[in-house]
Amino acid sequence: MGTPDFILALREKMGNDPLWLSSVTAVVTRDDQVLLAKRADNGEWTPVTGIIDPGEQPADAAAREVLEETGIVAVPQRLALVHVTDLVVYDNGDQTQYLDLVFRLGWQSGDPHPADGENTAADWFPLNGLPPMSDDMHKRIAAALSSEQAAQYAFSPPTPDST
Secondary structure, eight states: OOSOHHHHHHHHHHTTSOEEEEEEEEEEEETTEEEEEEETTTOOEESEEEEOOTTOOHHHHHHHHHHHHHOOEEEEEEEEEEEEOOOEEOTTSOEEEEEEEEEEEEEEEOOOOOOSSSEEEEEEEETTSOOOOOHHHHHHHHHHHSSOOSOEEOOOOOOOOOO
């Protein structure tokens, strides 16, 4: 699908300045396999990721992105991780940072394929045979596969004002 229209409209007003967005990472499992997509923009294998549309429920966004990008129907099972990504600077100079919600989803139906042009491939990988990925993507997958029921999150306690 590419960049959503609401972001293009924001970019017309603010140029390349940093933009704070909410996003999802969808870690879809089937038996002992995880669904990965090979991104068209950088060639990296990742779980499905995407931007939450205005007014959209995050779990709905996760399921929608999986269907749009890979043709897989999946159902959200739990929120696994809430985190903030590092600042991303795209080739065109746009700067974005994401509040990312990582969900674990269960496969319902479909065979993976690059459905919308954002990816060049999509496939199932055994958990013990994942392709090379960034540490951040491994962290997202590990959080989704954890038996922990509560979502993980980063916390830096505030320090008292010394004045």
